[in-house]
Amino acid sequence: MVGGDGGGREHRGVGPSGFRIACPPSPGPPGRDRCPGVSGSGRPVRRHPAMKAEARAVMARDAGRRERLVDACVRIVGEDGYRRARIADICWVADIPSWTFYACFESKRACFEAAVASIGSGLLRQAGQAFEQAPGSWEDRIWAGLEQLAATLADDATLAAFFAAALDAVTMEAPVVAALVDGAEQAFARPDHRQGVPVPELRLVLAGAVLRPMADYVRDGRGTRLAELVPAVAYCVAAFVVGVERADALVRRHLPAPRSPLPPHPATGREPICP
Numbered sequence: 001m002v003g004g005d006g007g008g009r010e011h012r013g014v015g016p017s018g019f020r021i022a023c024p025p026s027p028g029p030p031g032r033d034r035c036p037g038v039s040g041s042g043r044p045v046r047r048h049p050a051m052k053a054e055a056r057a058v059m060a061r062d063a064g065r066r067e068r069l070v071d072a073c074v075r076i077v078g079e080d081g082y083r084r085a086r087i088a089d090i091c092w093v094a095d096i097p098s099w100t101f102y103a104c105f106e107s108k109r110a111c112f113e114a115a116v117a118s119i120g121s122g123l124l125r126q127a128g129q130a131f132e133q134a135p136g137s138w139e140d141r142i143w144a145g146l147e148q149l150a151a152t153l154a155d156d157a158t159l160a161a162f163f164a165a166a167l168d169a170v171t172m173e174a175p176v177v178a179a180l181v182d183g184a185e186q187a188f189a190r191p192d193h194r195q196g197v198p199v200p201e202l203r204l205v206l207a208g209a210v211l212r213p214m215a216d217y218v219r220d221g222r223g224t225r226l227a228e229l230v231p232a233v234a235y236c237v238a239a240f241v242v243g244v245e246r247a248d249a250l251v252r253r254h255l256p257a258p259r260s261p262l263p264p265h266p267a268t269g270r271e272p273i274c275p
Contacts, residue, residue, distance in 0.1 A: 066104040071094070073085070073114075083169070087101055115162070127149045131144060141188075142237055168215075206236075214226055231251055
């Protein structure tokens with residue numbers, strides 16, 4: 001393609017076939033065509049400080065919109081489920097015009113996965129802190145982490161509803177879930193002796209064994225009673241990782257001994273042994 005100056009000079013940014021390959025030539029005398037942001041000598045143009053401040057303000061505003069959309073997605077998906085959730089409803093709850101949604105996310109699925117990653121990492125962080133602060137053996141600390149997870153979900157109905165709806169909408173093999181499972185394995189590992197699932201491919205099975213019963217409790221309207229699941233879930237994790245004997249001992253340590261419904265013996269005052 002020949003330039004408009006008649007000198008047979010080809011414009012930079014335009015290939016021989018006429019397709020633009022970089023930036024369009026700027027109008028002006030020969031030697032003045034250049035890419036935007038590049039001076040005639042080829043040096044980058046320095047932006048004015050006011051332009052940099054404006055760019056930072058735009059980025060901050062976009063980050064705030066993204067966070068509000070994620071929070072709104074948690075509420076809408078928790079109430080309506082993923083399939084029935086609409087972008088218009090998410091934007092209405094976030095108080096953001098619908099046409100700005102795609103400036104933050106390319107699709108509803110992208111917004112939903114961002115919400116799953118945000119909520120999942122938050123739950124994992126709280127459970128991990130309880131795990132780190134708890135005394136005792138590795139399985140005792142796992143018990144503490146699961147208690148914290150159950151308590152967090154039981155105290156926040158919106159969060160619990162999203163948790164249950166999200167497990168219906170994603171598979172355990174989804175990249176966002178697999179990333180959270182990887183993070184959980186690292187967070188709950190012993191520093192002195194790394195405790196991992198004996199067969200790495202079964203990590204997702206173990207994660208499902210922990211999360212699915214909790215989601216079922218929430219769907220059945222028993223979200224405030226999630227603590228009831230901690231003994232069974234903790235036993236499952238401990239038996240899978242450290243063996244059945246240590247899992248049995250864990251449950252005996254944390255659950256009170258069963259009491260007999262029969263009254264004490266009238267002569268000795270001892271309670272009958274509960275079978």
